[in-house]
Amino acid sequence: GNSVTQMEGPVTLSEEAFLTINCTYTATGYPSLFWYVQYPGEGLQLLLKATKADDKGSNKGFEATYRKETTSFHLEKGSVQVSDSAVYFCALIPINSGYALNFGKGTSLLVTP
Amino acid sequence: SQTIHQWPATLVQPVGSPLSLECTVEGTSNPNLYWYRQAAGRGLQLLFYSVGIGQISSEVPQNLSASRPQDRQFILSSKKLLLSDSGFYLCAWSVAGLASLETQYFGPGTRLLVL
Numbered sequence: 001g002n003s004v005t006q007m008e009g010p011v012t013l014s015e016e017a018f019l020t021i022n023c024t025y026t027a028t029g030y031p032s033l034f035w036y037v038q039y040p041g042e043g044l045q046l047l048l049k050a051t052k053a054d055d056k057g058s059n060k061g062f063e064a065t066y067r068k069e070t071t072s073f074h075l076e077k078g079s080v081q082v083s084d085s086a087v088y089f090c091a092l093i094p095i096n097s098g099y100a101l102n103f104g105k106g107t108s109l110l111v112t113p
Numbered sequence: 114s115q116t117i118h119q120w121p122a123t124l125v126q127p128v129g130s131p132l133s134l135e136c137t138v139e140g141t142s143n144p145n146l147y148w149y150r151q152a153a154g155r156g157l158q159l160l161f162y163s164v165g166i167g168q169i170s171s172e173v174p175q176n177l178s179a180s181r182p183q184d185r186q187f188i189l190s191s192k193k194l195l196l197s198d199s200g201f202y203l204c205a206w207s208v209a210g211l212a213s214l215e216t217q218y219f220g221p222g223t224r225l226l227v228l
Contacts, residue, residue, distance in 0.1 A: 032213045043119075043203055044157075044219040051214060089157070099145065099212040100159035100172055 002027045002097075006090045006104035013080055013111050021075040021107045023064075023090035031092040033057075033066055033073040034101070038087045047075075047088070080111045115140035117220040119204050125226045132177075132191040134223050136204030139185065144206040146187040147217060148179055152200040163187060164209065199227045 048057030053068035161179035
């Protein structure tokens with residue numbers, strides 16, 4: 001089946017620290033991969049996506065590269081800010097197979113001044 | 114630009130009462146529409162999706178139903194709520210087409226507490 005595994009956290013970092021949130025997946029074929037962010041009390045916002053191997057998604061200083069050989073889509077940011085505190089969800093949707101986004105359990109990030 | 118609205122934002126309902134949550138999308142036509150639930154300890158799960166007016170597909174068996182009476186309106190309902198229906202309900206839309214290539218955009222959500 002299709003599944004996403006990500007570190008659950010919470011992850012606590014100081015402002016300007018480097019961030020990595022690991023995400024690995026299991027899927028038939030080559031899925032599209034996404035990172036969504038959920039700020040406290042809000043819905044999910046798309047952060048970035050990649051639809052094929054070796055694609056790099058980027059937005060607001062965040063980056064993730066679709067690695068087929070390691071079935072991974074790790075999220076990175078070089079220098080986090082307090083405003084980046086949120087829950088981050090890795091997700092996939094399999095190619096030609098249904099409409100459901102398969103989400104990881106989410107990683108809570110707290111950035112302290 | 115496209116926007117998605119959900120209401121109410123928060124709802125507290127007794128067990129056995131009915132439910133109606135509404136979602137509307139603006140700025141696009143013939144979108145795919147989705148209802149997800151985010152329950153404590155169970156992550157995000159797709160409940161229903163719709164590719165057109167009156168076309169509803171259910172992903173999991175449950176106490177809820179969905180309807181799409183208009184192109185950009187998606188309603189989630191229940192005749193009798195259960196305690197296990199508590200959670201955060203998220204509506205989403207995407208451009209019609211191959212689901213794996215189209216991004217799903219989420220609304221602000223409705224927090225439902227069943228007591």
